[in-house]
Amino acid sequence: MLFTLKKYIGGMMLPLPLLLLLIALGLALVWFSRFQKSGKTLITLGWLTLLLLSLQPVADGLLRPIENTYPTWQGNQKVAYVVVLGGGYTWDPNWAPSSNLINNSLPRLNEGVRLWLANPGSKMIFTGAAARTNPVSTAEAGARVAESLGVPRSAIITLDSPKDTEEEAAAVKQAIGDVPFLLVTSASHLPRAMIFFEKQGLHPLPAPANQMAIDAPLNPWERAIPSPMWLMHSDRVGYETLGRIWQWVKGSSGEPGNE
Numbered sequence: 001m002l003f004t005l006k007k008y009i010g011g012m013m014l015p016l017p018l019l020l021l022l023i024a025l026g027l028a029l030v031w032f033s034r035f036q037k038s039g040k041t042l043i044t045l046g047w048l049t050l051l052l053l054s055l056q057p058v059a060d061g062l063l064r065p066i067e068n069t070y071p072t073w074q075g076n077q078k079v080a081y082v083v084v085l086g087g088g089y090t091w092d093p094n095w096a097p098s099s100n101l102i103n104n105s106l107p108r109l110n111e112g113v114r115l116w117l118a119n120p121g122s123k124m125i126f127t128g129a130a131a132r133t134n135p136v137s138t139a140e141a142g143a144r145v146a147e148s149l150g151v152p153r154s155a156i157i158t159l160d161s162p163k164d165t166e167e168e169a170a171a172v173k174q175a176i177g178d179v180p181f182l183l184v185t186s187a188s189h190l191p192r193a194m195i196f197f198e199k200q201g202l203h204p205l206p207a208p209a210n211q212m213a214i215d216a217p218l219n220p221w222e223r224a225i226p227s228p229m230w231l232m233h234s235d236r237v238g239y240e241t242l243g244r245i246w247q248w249v250k251g252s253s254g255e256p257g258n259e
Contacts, residue, residue, distance in 0.1 A: 010246075014238045015053050016231065022046040053234035054226035056218065062237045064213035067187035070194075073207035079119050081157075081181035083172055083204070084112035085165065085193060086128020086138030097148040100141055104186045104210045109142055111209035112184045113149055119182075125157045125175065127168040165189075165243075169196040178202055186210040188236045192243050212236065 011017065023046035029039030052058045088102035098106055116124050124146060128138025136144075137160035147153055159175060162168040172181075180203045185193050187208035197204045212233050 010239075010242050013242055015050075015234050019046045019050045019053075023050075050231075051226055054228070054231040056214065056223045056227070056230045056233075059230040059233040059237075060213040063188060063233045064215075066191060066237065066240055067208070067211050067213050069191045070187070070206035070208050072211075073115065073182060073205065075205065077180070077205065078122075079180055079182050079205065080122050081125055081176055081179070082112050082116045082119065082122055082207075083125045083127065083181050083183050084108050084142060085168055085183070085185040085189070086126065086142065086162075087186070089128075089131075089134075089138050089141045091134055091136035091141050091144075097145045101145055104189075105138075105142065106145075107210035108184055108186060109145055111207065112182075113146060113151060115182050115184065115207060116151060116155070123155050123157055124151060125159060125172065125181075127159045127162050127171060129161055129163045165193050166196050169193075169200045169202065172197070173200045173202055180205055182207045184209055186236075188212070188240050189243075192240060192247065195247060 012021070023043050026039045026042030026044075026046060029035045029042065031039075033039070085108065087105035087108060089100055089105050090102060091100050098109075101109060112124055116122055124143075126139040126142035126146070128142070130137040130140075137158070139158035139160040143153070143156045143158050146156060157175065159168070159171040162171045178201055183190070183193060183197060183204035184207045187210060190206055190208045194204060194206055
């Protein structure tokens with residue numbers, strides 16, 4: 001119940017639903033109260049903020065510092081395990097296998113396979129519980145896609161009980177102990193994930209995937225026209241900011257290795 005409540009409340013505090021609520025409140029004041037000026041102010045504030053967060057320079061300007069915390073893994077240290085954290089997924093056996101990994105999950109898996117190939121003899125670990133309406137777990141969905149890309153099942157471990165990153169860290173510790181491993185997750189999620197894993201006394205090597213904040217040149221209209229893609233980048237900033245606040249509330253200082 002607490003997990004579900006956390007997801008609902010957290011979801012409503014992300015940029016799009018929060019701004020829509022703000023605009024709705026403004027409309028209610030304009031239509032059904034005498035506070036016309038306050039209503040117009042809320043509508044204007046919500047619209048302007050939504051516009052700004054849908055522009056590439058603003059969205060990526062907010063996301064880039066989070067994603068740049070750790071560079072893409074190019075190290076030479078060999079590891080026995082490559083841990084790929086779960087993300088969005090579904091499972092439809094009629095689809096191409098990779099189509100079942102939604103949003104951040106497929107780039108994580110692709111980077112995990114690259115690192116597995118760079119570490120002959122290693123094992124891939126996929127984490128994540130099943131969604132309430134899906135008999136296939138997040139971890140199992142990742143494992144099946146990896147198999148379709150040539151990773152043998154004998155090289156795959158699934159941890160399909162964890163529901164969030166904190167539980168994933170505990171499950172990985174129970175599975176492999178404190179040996180070093182590559183921790184693969186979205187670049188925006190990795191700083192928060194490292195805190196959870198290091199608090200477990202583990203030794204993760206950060207391996208970011210799914211970088212989204214663009215540094216390369218873009219066409220002028222791509223930078224100037226609002227887009228749901230850029231709003232999604234702002235959404236990641238909101239999601240990870242809320243996650244760090246929740247870590248702080250639960251007692252973490254927000255820095256790996258500190259209480």
